[in-house]
């Protein structure tokens with residue numbers, strides 16, 4: 001059965017970005033907000049990364065949670081002890097495991113879904129159609145319920161995509177080579193990793209990459225080899241030197257791409273060129289230097305990948321598939337081809353030359369749709385992190 005209703009905004013996704021968007025929209029008091037997610041359980045950080053150490057200080061999670069009046073009201077009205085009181089007791093200047101952050105997001109979600117202006121619907125947004133009217137955009141959003149039995153249609157003038165990203169999966173660097181793929185998410189969860197890899201036979205895992213995910217993958221594999229899996233070895237394929245975040249005068253160089261926290265400590269003390277040969281990690285990890293261009297990289301894989309049992313590719317994140325987005329053009333529905341505007345959170349139609357026309361009423365946030373930032377040296381990065389999403393949203397949501 002299909003039911004239809006009207007709302008001031010539809011927010012897709014209930015990870016840290018979706019929660020921040022709903023909070024910001026509530027502060028603007030636009031009217032009712034429909035909020036759609038299959039589970040309302042804090043997104044990927046809860047599903048996959050509870051055991052990952054954060055690369056941001058606890059105080060940034062706190063700042064996220066206390067940035068908005070609706071959030072502060074939820075915190076005041078949540079029976080104690082709760083995720084917020086637990087977070088408040090941690091050392092604010094240190095990092096923490098992400099289960100604390102995931103539980104904090106869950107606490108905010110539980111409060112938001114009970115608010116009168118919020119209509120939370122457990123389901124999956126499958127499609128949305130834009131019919132342009134001269135006065136205002138109208139989106140008709142189609143949603144399948146979690147049990148797939150019901151369909152809901154919502155009409156709105158604002159559709160906000162906070163749909164998240166997943167680890168990028170590239171083809172095995174040597175086509176046809178028999179090797180098992182070891183999912184990055186599994187390697188980032190030590191309890192699952194320990195169950196997945198054999199303990200009794202010699203096993204070699206290839207790890208590709210040198211950013212946060214790759215370094216934590218190395219750390220987790222080394223820790224396992226030093227305890228329950230003594231026959232485990234690692235080959236580390238990297239094409240650039242280790243890069244760290246650096247505190248400058250009032251700003252951070254490589255704030256979004258450089259290593260921080262536990263990953264930075266481990267990399268500096270055990271993986272750097274001058275320490276790897278003698279470090280404890282060096283007994284487990286063999287570095288394969290793939291720098292020097294595509295031909296050299298291929299040669300290094302050909303020489304070193306055969307013989308590895310597993311490969312983990314820690315090569316970044318890719319947007320999750322979006323709902324099917326179309327535009328009504330007369331009697332026809334035309335698929336929207338679009339580009340995200342990293343300055344405003346809006347979208348433009350893809351144009352052959354220059355910026356295409358702005359797509360009315362469509363916005364994005366979170367790891368899939370982050371803000372573009374330029375540091376004082378002119379380096380361009382994308383701002384990914386709980387408090388970074390919040391800062392961006394506070395700036396742009398008033399114009400949505």
Ligand SMILES: Cc1cc2nc3c(=O)[nH]c(=O)nc-3n(C[C@H](O)[C@H](O)[C@H](O)COP(=O)(O)OP(=O)(O)OC[C@H]3O[C@@H](n4cnc5c(N)ncnc54)[C@H](O)[C@@H]3O)c2cc1C
Nearest residue numbers: 013015016017043044054055124125163164366367385386
């Ligand atoms: C390993 C790792 C560690 C990180 N550590 C930190 C850290 O320490 N500190 C920090 O500040 N940031 C960290 N980040 C960055 C970032 O804050 C997180 O990735 C964050 O969880 C992203 O939130 P999100 O809401 O954009 O996406 P997600 O958490 O992926 O949430 C997206 C949600 O949308 C839902 N969804 C998708 N499509 C649909 C649809 N069609 N209909 C309905 N629902 C849909 C999904 O089910 C999901 O619930 C980390 C990222 C990674 C990958």
Ligand SMILES: NC(=O)c1ccc[n+]([C@@H]2O[C@H](COP(=O)([O-])OP(=O)(O)OC[C@H]3O[C@@H](n4cnc5c(N)ncnc54)[C@H](OP(=O)(O)O)[C@@H]3O)[C@@H](O)[C@H]2O)c1
Nearest residue numbers: 053054055209210211212213214239240314315316317384
């Ligand atoms: N809490 C934590 O500690 C933690 C852990 C993991 C992730 N995160 C967060 O999650 C987000 C994603 O981080 P990420 O580390 O997964 O990815 P990332 O920061 O997007 O970096 C991707 C890396 O993959 C490399 N790469 C891409 N293609 C490659 C290839 N074919 N071969 C070898 N290397 C390749 C890139 O190197 P080039 O520059 O050479 O292309 C880059 O260093 C970030 O916001 C990060 O802060 C946090």
